[in-house]
Amino acid sequence: MSPRIEDIPLEEFDLSLAGMRIMNPDLVSRVQDSMWLHGQLQPVVAREHEGKYQILDGFKRVYVAMDLMIKTLQCQVLDIDLQQAKLLILSYNRPHQSMEVWEEAMVLEDLLKTHDLSQQSLSTLTGYSRSWVSRRLSLIGKIDEEVASEIRMGVITSSQARALIKLPRGNQIDLARVIVDLGLSSRQSDRLVDAFLKAEDEDQQRRDILNHPEQILWDYVTDLPEDPNDARLSSYGNDLMISIMKFLQPARTLFLRIGDPPNQNVK
Incomplete structure (x- = not known):
């Protein structure tokens, strides 16, 4: 039966x-x-399954339609089985690279476990190399279950997660909470994780990094580069960036002085 x-x-x-996204x-x-202004611009994609329509592409459009109290959505209905459906989740998002690496990993892991496929079979079916498949599956194996759940919920970003997988599983959730609470960027997350790994013992990890992560982050504020101009910014944007960087240098010094413990030699 052709799509309709x-x-x-x-x-x-x-x-x-939806758990794969x-x-x-x-x-x-x-x-x-977009849907508030323009309505539905393209149909969602689904397959008939147990009397309903199982969404393969367009989850966000369905969630938004619920919020906007839209009663129906235009849908392209496919006549395919479950394995083909999961493979299509990968292929539909391939041209515009809208899937994050963790989403690709979740789909591949499900295909591996649920459909008893080998990595070589996954490579053949998806059209990706075996090393591409292997790299993504290894991500799943390195991540703590609680952290993985936070990734699926969108609480932890993929860039933050890439930093966390350098840690043993047992340490990931503690650092993840710090990273999320402070809203750290990918680079800042890497710095914090690297500092945690370099700590001499668990006491230092908890005392200096988990309890006072801001000190680690401030230590990385450096002098202005020789050419601080960013070609991607306008002249106003560059002036603003330079002003902020100049402000941060004395602010860093003040912050660290306030945070220093009192001199124990002072009587």
């Missing part, structure tokens, strides 16, 4: 494959803005 386009009521959609609130918000 239908208007499907929201209550008939099956979102059981990361819930990114920012992206959902962008889709909501």
Whole structure:
């Protein structure tokens, strides 16, 4: 049966494959803005499954439609089995690279376990190299379950997670909470993790890094580069960036002085 386009009521959609995608609130918000202004621009993709329509592509559009109280969505309905459906989740997002590496890893792991496929079979079916498949599966093996759950919920970003996998599983969730609470960038997350790994013992890890991560981060504030101009910014943007960097240098010194313990030799 060839694919067909239908208007499907929201209550008939099956979102059981949503666990293979990361819930990114920012992206959902962008889709909501677009659908509020322009309506649905392209159909969601689903397959018929147990009397419902199992979504393969367009999860964010379904979530937004629920929020906007839209009753139906245009849907491209495919006649495929579950294994083909999961492979299509990868292929639909391939041209515009909209899937994060962790999402690709979750789909591959599910195919490996649920459908008893080898890494070589996954490579053949997806059209990617075996090393591409292996690298993504290794990510899943290195991540703590609790951290993985936070990644799926969009609490921890993929860039933050890449820093966390350098840690033993037992230490990942503690550093993850610090990284999320402070909203650290990829580079800052790497710095914090590297400092944690270099700590002499568990006491130093907890005392200096988990309890006072700001001191580690401030230590990386350096002098202005010889040419601080960024070609991607306007002249106003560059002036603003330089002003902020100049402000940070004395602020760093003041911050560290305030945070220094009192001199024990002073009577």
